Amino acid sequence: MRKRSFFGQYNFSDSLLCKLDPRVKIVLVFSIVVFLFFVKTIPGYMLLLLFSIFLILLAKSKISDVFRSLAPILFLLLFTVLFQLFFTPGKVVYSFFFFKVTSEGIYLATYIAMRLILLSFFTFVLTATTSNIELTDGFEAVISPLKIVRFPTEDVALMISIAMRFVPVLFEEATRIMKAQTSRGVLFNKGSLMQRARSFLPLLLPLLLNAFNRADQLAIAMEARGFVVGKARTKYREMRIKKIDLFFIFLFILIMAASIMVKRI
Amino acid sequence: MLELKNVFVTYDPNTIFMSNALVDISLMIKKNESVGIVGRIGSGKSTLIQLFNGLIKPDNGIVLLDNDDINSKQVDIRKVRKKVGIVFQYPEEQFFAETVFAEVAFGPKNMGMRETELKDAVFSALKDMGFSSEKIAQRSPFSLSGGEKRRVAIASIISMNPDILVLDEPMAGMDFNGKEKLIKYIKNEIKNGRTVVFVTHNMEELLEIADRVIALDGGKKVFDGSVRDFFSDEKLIEKIGIDIPSVVRMRNKLKKYYSDIPFCRTPMEIASYLKKRYRH
Numbered sequence: 001m002r003k004r005s006f007f008g009q010y011n012f013s014d015s016l017l018c019k020l021d022p023r024v025k026i027v028l029v030f031s032i033v034v035f036l037f038f039v040k041t042i043p044g045y046m047l048l049l050l051f052s053i054f055l056i057l058l059a060k061s062k063i064s065d066v067f068r069s070l071a072p073i074l075f076l077l078l079f080t081v082l083f084q085l086f087f088t089p090g091k092v093v094y095s096f097f098f099f100k101v102t103s104e105g106i107y108l109a110t111y112i113a114m115r116l117i118l119l120s121f122f123t124f125v126l127t128a129t130t131s132n133i134e135l136t137d138g139f140e141a142v143i144s145p146l147k148i149v150r151f152p153t154e155d156v157a158l159m160i161s162i163a164m165r166f167v168p169v170l171f172e173e174a175t176r177i178m179k180a181q182t183s184r185g186v187l188f189n190k191g192s193l194m195q196r197a198r199s200f201l202p203l204l205l206p207l208l209l210n211a212f213n214r215a216d217q218l219a220i221a222m223e224a225r226g227f228v229v230g231k232a233r234t235k236y237r238e239m240r241i242k243k244i245d246l247f248f249i250f251l252f253i254l255i256m257a258a259s260i261m262v263k264r265i
Numbered sequence: 266m267l268e269l270k271n272v273f274v275t276y277d278p279n280t281i282f283m284s285n286a287l288v289d290i291s292l293m294i295k296k297n298e299s300v301g302i303v304g305r306i307g308s309g310k311s312t313l314i315q316l317f318n319g320l321i322k323p324d325n326g327i328v329l330l331d332n333d334d335i336n337s338k339q340v341d342i343r344k345v346r347k348k349v350g351i352v353f354q355y356p357e358e359q360f361f362a363e364t365v366f367a368e369v370a371f372g373p374k375n376m377g378m379r380e381t382e383l384k385d386a387v388f389s390a391l392k393d394m395g396f397s398s399e400k401i402a403q404r405s406p407f408s409l410s411g412g413e414k415r416r417v418a419i420a421s422i423i424s425m426n427p428d429i430l431v432l433d434e435p436m437a438g439m440d441f442n443g444k445e446k447l448i449k450y451i452k453n454e455i456k457n458g459r460t461v462v463f464v465t466h467n468m469e470e471l472l473e474i475a476d477r478v479i480a481l482d483g484g485k486k487v488f489d490g491s492v493r494d495f496f497s498d499e500k501l502i503e504k505i506g507i508d509i510p511s512v513v514r515m516r517n518k519l520k521k522y523y524s525d526i527p528f529c530r531t532p533m534e535i536a537s538y539l540k541k542r543y544r545h
Contacts, residue, residue, distance in 0.1 A: 176353065177358070177359050179315065179320050179353065180351075180353045180356065180359040181359060182320060182346070183318060183320065183346055183350065183351045183353070183422070184346075184371055184372035184375060184421065184422070184425070185343055185346055185347070185371075185372055185374075185375025185376050185425070186375060187342075187343070201361065202359075202361045202371070205361035206358060206359050206360060206361050209360075209361075209407075210358055
């Protein structure tokens with residue numbers, strides 16, 4: 001019915017994964033996601049799937065939440081799978097009307113489905129066990145080598161953290177304005193596509209205006225507390241690589257290697 | 266006439282965030298009443314008023330407007346929203362139009378009003394909220410002062426000519442002058458026969474505008490009766506954590522010495538009572 005909580009969001013627990021260094025988590029998840037595209041065998045994917053389920057269990061997330069995180073990519077998933085299934089040339093194994101299912105098509109469709117599902121599983125583990133602050137701190141550290149080429153890594157990290165901080169605020173405000181305009185006779189989910197598009201103007205315009213006002217206030221509040229763009233800042237939380245981080249780095253490398261090797265056995 | 270029968274509203278059912286916003290609320294708001302809804306933050310006031318025009322559907326119980334269940338499929342929800350106009354907190358934050366006219370015309374236009382009828386509705390609503398000059402209609406709503414913005418926002422609901430006007434903390438964040446004016450215009454609406462329901466934390470406003478009080482505490486209705494009875498129940502007032510207005514406190518103290526002092530809403534009423542008494 002009425003949900004106030006979001007899924008896929010950070011969900012604090014005493015899980016081992018919450019204690020990992022965010023930099024390590026980001027790098028590991030990023031590399032395994034890239035790695036997904038180099039695995040070429042079904043047993044390899046099976047191994048990775050088992051590994052991702054192991055991580056999800058370790059993160060103490062609800063299985064139902066994990067499946068709900070698939071919802072946004074469901075359409076993409078179905079579309080690509082069906083496309084691969086029916087339009088890949090090769091040996092025909094089954095046909096009806098003008099559709100032809102080929103064995104190559106089945107292989108490709110399975111690969112693509114596995115890749116997309118695993119991709120969202122691994123990123124789910126990252127966002128479910130890492131708070132927004134940790135994520136941006138970790139991200140800032142990961143991109144910090146770019147400072148050499150004068151890329152403003154700190155500013156970019158700050159921008160990301162502010163953006164993430166205001167997502168729930170904007171969401172709440174959108175609901176509020178939507179209710180106010182509904183009371184003035186707007187029906188947001190009725191009428192033709194054109195009418196619907198037009199009915200969003202009274203929602204988006206105030207939302208945008210208020211967001212600009214809020215940005216102004218935030219800038220003043222930050223300056224009042226001594227924030228200066230480009231000045232070096234100290235950190236409240238220090239990130240340190242611990243034994244457990246090294247263990248997970250080792251585990252990830254092991255799994256990745258195994259999933260490539262598995263076809264030769 | 267608006268009626269709620271045994272209404273329950275629950276947020277996030279079956280999760281750890283579950284909370285009962287409203288528990289077994291039954292009430293009836295008759296024509297031409299002025300009702301103040303009071304209670305602590307989180308007592309369910311905002312949830313309650315959103316039930317009035319179907320923005321929230323009750324999990325249990327029914328909401329009747331002129332004896333029709335507003336959440337049934339046979340009822341046109343737009344007609345319900347025309348009859349029950351809700352002005353939310355800080356309503357000026359919903360402005361989007363280029364002119365005051367377009368802003369105030371938005372509601373009635375959605376309700377199907379056109380041309381002269383629309384024009385009349387807009388200008389009469391603006392007049393009701395104290396804008397006598399028609400020049401205001403061509404200004405940008407963003408260029409107005411805080412008090413003017415608030416009054417335009419209320420006019421944008423009044424222009425639909427609702428039977429029941431519902432206001433969620435209409436005076437929040439206003440200066441003294443703006444408040445005085447707003448109270449005057451809201452009282453005028455009541456005098457002209459509009460039913461007014463408003464949420465407030467300010468007891469002086471309650472005393473000035475409302476005839477009837479509905480008090481909520483933890484999602485339950487704990488009081489429903491006249492303003493006079495409300496302020497004489499000091500135990501209840503303490504329980505729901507409300508400040509007794511100074512006028513009422515003074516009158517209660519004077520009662521020790523003058524047992525026949527009537528219930529007074531303003532300092533002037535106390536003064537005129539004392540004046541009358543000492544003339545004799």
